[in-house]
Amino acid sequence: MKRYAELAPSQRTIMTPGPVEVDPRVLRALSYPILGQFDPEFTSYMNDTMEMLRALFQTSNQWAFPIDGTSRSGIEAVLTSLIEPGDKVLIPIYGRFGNLLYEIAERCGAEVTSIEKEWGTVFTPEEVISAIHREKPALVLMVHGETSTGRIQPLAEIGKACRELGILFVVDAVATIGGVPVRTDEWCIDAVIGGTQKCLSVPSGMAPITYNDIAAKKINARKTIERGLRTLLDSNTDDIINRPPVIRSNYFDLSQLQDYWSSARLNHHTEMTSMLYALREGLRLVLDEGxxxxxxxxxxxxxxxxxxxxxxxxxxxxxxxxxxxxxxxxxxxxxxxxxxxxxxxxxxxxxxxxxxxxxxxxxxxxxxxxxxxxxxxxxxxxxxxxxxxxxxxxxxxxxxxxxxxxxxxxxxx
CATH class of the missing domain: 3.90.1150.10 (Aspartate Aminotransferase, domain 1)
Incomplete structure (x- = not known):
C-alpha cells in the first residue's frame, strides 16, 4: 500500500487578491475542541458572530450570519432566495464577477438585463440610475470591488435611487468587506455578500451575509407560498407534481437558515464548527483593530x-x-x-x-x-x-x- 508523507505546506508570502495569509490567531482558533452545534456554549459563539457581523457591515439588520461554503455560496444563497422566476434583474458589469452575477441570476430563472463598462473603469451613478429608470427591474445586482480589474464602484447614490423606487439592491462585497468601508444602511443596500478569504484573513469556507427587513419580507413571503404548495402537493399530486419549489435550493434557502440562526435553532444542517471559530476570531481581530x-x-x-x-x-x-x-x-x-x-x-x-x-x-x-x-x-x-x-x-x-x-x-x- 502506498505511504503518504505527512502534510507540510510551504511557507508563502501571499500577495494575491485572495486567498491571503491567515492571521496566526485565526489558525489557532481552528484547532480548538469541537462543540456540538446546539451546545449552549457554541450557540453563544453563533450569537457573538452575528453581533460582530452587524458591526462589520455597519448595519442594524436583524439578519447577519455566515453561509457555510465559499463566497459563491453566499451569492447563491442570496440570489436563490430573493429572485423569483421571471423577476427582471439589472446587472451593471465592469469585470469578471459581474458576469458571474449574471450567470447565477439566469440560473435562478430571472429575466436578466445588463449594461457594460470597459474593464478598468466603473459606472457613474447617473449611468446606472438611468438604466434603472429605463429597465424598471425588480432587483439591481452590483459588485462593489472587482478584483479582476482592481476597480471599486461607488454605491451610495445607486442605493438611494433603488430605495426610492422600491427596487431591491444587492451587492457583492466579497473583496471589500473588512478592507474598505461597506456602509450597508447608509448606502441603502438591501442585501450584502462578503467573503472570509480576502480582507478578513480567514480561510475560505464561509460567506458572511446580511439583509434587511425589506429583503426578508420577500424571502418569507416565498416561504409561506412554498408551504402552501407542499400542502397542495400532499392532497392533489397530479396538479402540482411538475411545478418547481418556490425556493429551489434547500441548502441555500435563507428562510430555513433564518430559523437555524434565530433563537428557534431549528436544525437545517450541521454547522461548520471550526470555521465558525475562525470567523468569530477573525471578526474579533477586525473590530479590536477598529x-x-x-x-x-x-x-x-x-x-x-x-x-x-x-x-x-x-x-x-x-x-x-x-x-x-x-x-x-x-x-x-x-x-x-x-x-x-x-x-x-x-x-x-x-x-x-x-x-x-x-x-x-x-x-x-x-x-x-x-x-x-x-x-x-x-x-x-x-x-x-x-x-x-x-x-x-x-x-x-x-x-x-x-x-x-x-x-x-x-x-x-
Whole structure:
C-alpha cells in the first residue's frame, strides 16, 4: 500500500487578491475542541458572530450570519432566495464577477438585463440610475470591488435611487468587506455578500451575509407560498407534481437558515464548527483593530506599494480615480513573460502574485494588499523581489528606487 508523507505546506508570502495569509490567531482558533452545534456554549459563539457581523457591515439588520461554503455560496444563497422566476434583474458589469452575477441570476430563472463598462473603469451613478429608470427591474445586482480589474464602484447614490423606487439592491462585497468601508444602511443596500478569504484573513469556507427587513419580507413571503404548495402537493399530486419549489435550493434557502440562526435553532444542517471559530476570531481581530484604523492601514500599504512600483518605472492598469485600495493592477512590460516572472517570484522568493482573466490574461499582474497580508514587511519583500526578478528577465526598470520610495511613504506616515 502506498505511504503518504505527512502534510507540510510551504511557507508563502501571499500577495494575491485572495486567498491571503491567515492571521496566526485565526489558525489557532481552528484547532480548538469541537462543540456540538446546539451546545449552549457554541450557540453563544453563533450569537457573538452575528453581533460582530452587524458591526462589520455597519448595519442594524436583524439578519447577519455566515453561509457555510465559499463566497459563491453566499451569492447563491442570496440570489436563490430573493429572485423569483421571471423577476427582471439589472446587472451593471465592469469585470469578471459581474458576469458571474449574471450567470447565477439566469440560473435562478430571472429575466436578466445588463449594461457594460470597459474593464478598468466603473459606472457613474447617473449611468446606472438611468438604466434603472429605463429597465424598471425588480432587483439591481452590483459588485462593489472587482478584483479582476482592481476597480471599486461607488454605491451610495445607486442605493438611494433603488430605495426610492422600491427596487431591491444587492451587492457583492466579497473583496471589500473588512478592507474598505461597506456602509450597508447608509448606502441603502438591501442585501450584502462578503467573503472570509480576502480582507478578513480567514480561510475560505464561509460567506458572511446580511439583509434587511425589506429583503426578508420577500424571502418569507416565498416561504409561506412554498408551504402552501407542499400542502397542495400532499392532497392533489397530479396538479402540482411538475411545478418547481418556490425556493429551489434547500441548502441555500435563507428562510430555513433564518430559523437555524434565530433563537428557534431549528436544525437545517450541521454547522461548520471550526470555521465558525475562525470567523468569530477573525471578526474579533477586525473590530479590536477598529474599522477606521483598519481602512487606514490598507490605504497606507497600498500607497507604499504603488509608490515603489511607479518609482521602478512600472505603470498601473486602469482608471486611477476608481482604484480598489486593496488590489493593485500592473501592466506587464512589453516583451516580458508575465507567467515566467510570477513563477520565479514563487519558486525563488516564496512570493505569490496573481495574473488575470479573459481579455486581461497575460497583460496585467494583480497584487493584493488584504488583511493580514497587508503589512510593511510583505510590501517591502515583494518590491525587492520583483525588482530582482525583472532585472533577471531583462526588463528596463529603474533599479534601487522602488524600495526607497516605499520606505519614504512609511517614514512619512
Amino acid at each position: 474599522l477606521d484604523e483598519r481602512f487606514t492601514r490598507h490605504r497606507l500599504h497600498e500607497s507604499a506599494l504603488v509608490a515603489g512600483l511607479e518609482a521602478m518605472g512600472l505603470t498601473l492598469y486602469g482608471d486611477p480615480s476608481c482604484k480598489l485600495p486593496v488590489v493593485t493592477c500592473i501592466n506587464i512590460p512589453d516583451g516580458i513573460d508575465g507567467e515566467s516572472v510570477r513563477n520565479m517570484l514563487l519558486n525563488s522568493f516564496g512570493i505569490e502574485i496573481a495574473s488575470s482573466f479573459g481579455s486581461l490574461k497575460g497583460k496585467i499582474w494583480r497584487i493584493g494588499t488584504m488583511g493580514y497580508s497587508c503589512r510593511q514587511t510583505n510590501v517591502l519583500q515583494l518590491l525587492g523581489a520583483l525588482e530582482a526578478v525583472l532585472i533577471r528577465h531583462g526588463a528596463s526598470i529603474h533599479t534601487g528606487t522602488g524600495l526607497q520610495a516605499a520606505l519614504d511613504v512609511y517614514e512619512q506616515k
